[in-house]
Amino acid sequence: MRCPQCSTTDDRVVDSRTVDDGTSIRRRRECLGCARRFTTYERLEEVPFGVVKRSGRKELFDRSKVVAGVRSAAKNRPVSEAAMQALAGEVDEAVRLEGSEVTTSQVGMAVLERLRALDPVASVRFASVYKGFSGLDDFRREVGQLSEVSRPGEVGGLGAVGELTKETAPK
Numbered sequence: 001m002r003c004p005q006c007s008t009t010d011d012r013v014v015d016s017r018t019v020d021d022g023t024s025i026r027r028r029r030e031c032l033g034c035a036r037r038f039t040t041y042e043r044l045e046e047v048p049f050g051v052v053k054r055s056g057r058k059e060l061f062d063r064s065k066v067v068a069g070v071r072s073a074a075k076n077r078p079v080s081e082a083a084m085q086a087l088a089g090e091v092d093e094a095v096r097l098e099g100s101e102v103t104t105s106q107v108g109m110a111v112l113e114r115l116r117a118l119d120p121v122a123s124v125r126f127a128s129v130y131k132g133f134s135g136l137d138d139f140r141r142e143v144g145q146l147s148e149v150s151r152p153g154e155v156g157g158l159g160a161v162g163e164l165t166k167e168t169a170p171k
């Protein structure tokens, strides 16, 4: 960082602390040329990112909506708040790599892939809302995909899905 007094670009950090609820870091620096002290702030770069909805309308990607969707799908399931936040963070990173804007279904699929590994039951619930199942075949396909990733004997695994299937898709 160039010294505001003598333009030397060498400095040392004498103090560093997080401020603004942890959203930025304040650094107190000392110029190695003239010993002048100055302050810099480091903040996360928030790049606006567009999501195209089914209706064709665009809105900015909102990580908290992903968390809300997952929270509702994972109601009464053993999925921690921290895990939901982490999942939303991963989805945020992943969809940004797809381009400058994505569709809601791309976001939904990114959530689904991760939720499936986290909690199969929650992922089926999530899928039924976000993929807009057209019929029972879609539901069966989703449950089929589920059995590929579930390990036998896993708590909350296929047994619970069986119950869900009975209740949601009666024969």
Ligand SMILES: [Zn+2]
Binding pocket: 003, 004, 005, 006, 007, 008, 031, 032, 033, 034, 035, 036
């Ligand atoms: Zn200086």
